[in-house]
Structures are given as C-alpha cells and as structure tokens.
Amino acid sequence: MRQAKIVTADRFSVESTPVPRLQGPGELRLRTAACGICSGDLMPWYLQRKAGSVLGHEVVGWAADVGPAVTGIRPGDLIFVHHHAPCMDCCECRRGAFVHCPAWRQSKLDPGGMAEWIRVPAGIVQHDCFPVRDLGVEQAVFIEPLACTVKALSRLPVLEGSTGMVVGCGVMGLLNIAGARVRGAARVVAVEPDETRRRAALAFGADAALTPGEAAETCRHLADFVVIGPGHPDIIVNSLDYVRPGGTALLFTPTPTATLTALDLGELYFREVSLVPSYSCGPADTRLACRWLQDGLVHPERLITHRFDLEHVQEAYDTARGGGPALKVLVTFPPGGSP
Numbered sequence: 422m423r424q425a426k427i428v429t430a431d432r433f434s435v436e437s438t439p440v441p442r443l444q445g446p447g448e449l450r451l452r453t454a455a456c457g458i459c460s461g462d463l464m465p466w467y468l469q470r471k472a473g474s475v476l477g478h479e480v481v482g483w484a485a486d487v488g489p490a491v492t493g494i495r496p497g498d499l500i501f502v503h504h505h506a507p508c509m510d511c512c513e514c515r516r517g518a519f520v521h522c523p524a525w526r527q528s529k530l531d532p533g534g535m536a537e538w539i540r541v542p543a544g545i546v547q548h549d550c551f552p553v554r555d556l557g558v559e560q561a562v563f564i565e566p567l568a569c570t571v572k573a574l575s576r577l578p579v580l581e582g583s584t585g586m587v588v589g590c591g592v593m594g595l596l597n598i599a600g601a602r603v604r605g606a607a608r609v610v611a612v613e614p615d616e617t618r619r620r621a622a623l624a625f626g627a628d629a630a631l632t633p634g635e636a637a638e639t640c641r642h643l644a645d646f647v648v649i650g651p652g653h654p655d656i657i658v659n660s661l662d663y664v665r666p667g668g669t670a671l672l673f674t675p676t677p678t679a680t681l682t683a684l685d686l687g688e689l690y691f692r693e694v695s696l697v698p699s700y701s702c703g704p705a706d707t708r709l710a711c712r713w714l715q716d717g718l719v720h721p722e723r724l725i726t727h728r729f730d731l732e733h734v735q736e737a738y739d740t741a742r743g744g745g746p747a748l749k750v751l752v753t754f755p756p757g758g759s760p
Contacts, residue, residue, distance in 0.1 A: 508522055548704055615745055
C-alpha cells in the first residue's frame, strides 16, 4: 500500500509499505476513504516531534476485514475510528478524564490516517469506533474535529443564553461558532484578521466578525466565554481582556512546549476569570458529534475547500498551512482495491 510519512516539519514522503495485517480477533482493518488535515498537525514544533511517523487522525474508512470477536460492524460499513481510546475502567476513565487514561495515551492507529489501509487495534475498536449511518464520507470525516468542539464547550459552565467570542476562524474556530449556537449561546462574536475567514464566520453562525483591532476597541469585558484558538501567548493575553468578570477563557490550542505566557494573575483573580484548557475528545464526545451531524445541527461539509489524493499530500499540507481561503483540506482515497 501507499502511505505518507512525515520527514521534517514541512516535508512529507509518499512510500510503499506492506499492508498491516490483523493481529487479534478483536481488530479491524479499514480501507481509508478520507482523512482531514487537522490544524494541530500544522504546528511546526509539533510536527518536528512526529518526524518518521504517519500522521492523520481525522479519518473514516470502509470496513474490509472484521475480526471474529468484533460485534456490530460488517464488511462494507463506513466506519468512524478515533485515533486513541480509553480503557473505560481506570480511575481517570471513571471521572470522565479519558485523555488522561494510560490506555488512551498508549493506543494508536496502525499506521495512521494518511495511508491506504489502517489496522485498528482492539481497544479502539471496542471503545471508540462505530459504523456511521445516514452520513456521507465528507460529513463523517468531521466527527473527530467536531467532537473536540463538543468536549471543549462542555467544559464551559453555562452556554444557554450567553454571549461568547471565538478567536481565530480557521475550520476549528468555525466549528466552535456552530457548536456554541447548537448549545444555546445567544450571541457569538468572531475575531479574525483574515477577511475571507471573517466572511466564513458570519456564514457559519457568528453575529459579528471583527478584526483584532476592532475587538480590542469594542469588546472589553464583553463575553461570558471566549474560545481562544491560536496557541500564541500574545493572542491569549489579548483575548483575556474580552472576558467579563466571572467569565471563562477556554484554551483550545496548546502553546509550544516550554513557551511561557505572561499573565497578570492578580488582575485575573479579582475579575474571577477562569482559564480552562480542552485537549482532544473522548467516546461520549464522538457519539454526540455524530448525532449533531445526523440531526443536521451542523453542516461542516460546507467548510471543505480543497481535496487532494495521497500522492499530492505535500501540496495538501502546504495548502492547509497557507491559511486564508483554505479551510478544510482533505486527502481522499479512491474506492475499491484489495490488500
């Protein structure tokens, strides 16, 4: 089969490799249908750490080989599969902190979504993998990113009737806008320097879309919650000024490891501003995201701006990294074929 391996932070190589084989009765093999490029997979500091691996975790595929111990999945089913899965039994899982489960952190797809065939280990098959009904490939490929929005918004204390702001209007910012409206936010203001993306924010549910300069002038202490997309210290600090006393700032993206953000904790203390991070998502989040899509509450397929085949994966990542009018970039795979 063909797979795309990351060589350096900005270079990919497409190579031939053996098709992964099932290693146990509870496993599954998928023929990849599509894989989205995650905005988190565009951060140079993160990509450098992943050199030598096959990226791709926003993935759906067709069930090809189903282990004899797998239930509820038949060959030919369109399958959503998460890139990690918790054990559902440890103390972290019992308190709902699935991303901190040791099994979640150790699990992974073989080799990753940027490959023609994927082996899904038994733990993922059991706990965060399911057939997708009533959705097409280009809707189902959004289950994982939308689930990150579902989880993030669930960490906010109140959404019904609230005023929120979303800083950064790439594809995840747009999903956060749409999710906030689904969860009952009364007003959502987008903050984005790029004009094309400001227009996209308005089309995807924002009541207003402002430049950072406009927001600094008009939105001081405006919002019950602010979802901060870019993991940049200056943007984080500026965005905190949008939060009203007693409000919440949601950190949606990490800053680079060892990069410090200068915060006036005394000022935040007396304003009682909560800082809440949100990392990835768990099984309940992926299932709720799927229901949102099935119920037509969010239509993320409208955000797909570019499609590439695997042989052009370098161009796909370069396009996604360019930002601006490039929102969701997919790598798509032709149907058919056998290992």
